[in-house]
Amino acid sequence: MGVGKSTVGELLAEWLGSPYRDTDADIVAAEGRPIADIFVDEGEPRFRELERQAVRAAVAEHPGVLALGGGAILDESTRALLASLPVVYLSMDVEEAVKRTGLNTARPLLAVNPRRQWRELMEARRHLYTEVARVVVPTDDRTPEEVARAVLDALELKKA
Numbered sequence: 001m002g003v004g005k006s007t008v009g010e011l012l013a014e015w016l017g018s019p020y021r022d023t024d025a026d027i028v029a030a031e032g033r034p035i036a037d038i039f040v041d042e043g044e045p046r047f048r049e050l051e052r053q054a055v056r057a058a059v060a061e062h063p064g065v066l067a068l069g070g071g072a073i074l075d076e077s078t079r080a081l082l083a084s085l086p087v088v089y090l091s092m093d094v095e096e097a098v099k100r101t102g103l104n105t106a107r108p109l110l111a112v113n114p115r116r117q118w119r120e121l122m123e124a125r126r127h128l129y130t131e132v133a134r135v136v137v138p139t140d141d142r143t144p145e146e147v148a149r150a151v152l153d154a155l156e157l158k159k160a
């Protein structure tokens with residue numbers, strides 16, 4: 001969450017001459033309400049089901065750069081779907097995460113005590129991000145342009 005998927009993803013899409021898409025935005029558009037409301041109204045399991053479907057649809061339809069929600073990899077079938085794709089794990093440390101996400105309540109899983117919540121989420125998930133990633137690109141102390149360049153290099157891609 002807040003690692004720079006949109007900023008870096010849009011830059012990469014521009015450099016590659018391909019479109020950018022984001023499954024969180026797809027869910028919000030399809031449901032007509034913010035993610036925090038879906039969590040509150042229907043609970044996290046329902047959100048995860050919507051997310052599983054959104055990832056499946058986007059992977060099938062979208063030919064460009066795709067950003068996934070931070071918890072999409074919790075679903076085993078999603079991890080299987082990603083196995084053959086050039087998945088990038090953008091990493092950062094906790095202090096950078098607090099800076100980039102701020103304290104805003106748009107992220108329900110970080111709404112209370114964000115520093116501790118972020119650490120706990122990462123301890124639970126880091127192995128899953130690593131498992132699905134073809135490359136891991138650290139983003140601390142790098143500008144979005146430097147991160148995007150590192151992604152291109154790691155995937156051996158060139159600007160269009």
Ligand SMILES: Nc1ncnc2c1ncn2[C@@H]1O[C@H](COP(=O)(O)OP(=O)(O)OP(=O)(O)O)[C@@H](O)[C@H]1O
Nearest residue numbers: 001002003004005006007008100139142143144147
């Ligand atoms: N490499 C970077 N260095 C410093 N700040 C950054 C960097 N990349 C992104 N940011 C800033 O961090 C914040 C979050 O970035 P962005 O919205 O791109 O992340 P995200 O991963 O798409 O977040 P979300 O989880 O909300 O989708 C923004 O304010 C952005 O300007």
Ligand SMILES: O=C(O)C1=C[C@@H](O)[C@@H](O)[C@H](O)C1
Nearest residue numbers: 001024035069070071107108
């Ligand atoms: O890490 C997570 O579990 C989440 C990340 C966001 O992208 C959203 O998908 C939602 O807030 C949950």
Ligand SMILES: [Mg+2]
Nearest residue numbers: 005006022067
């Ligand atoms: Mg984003």
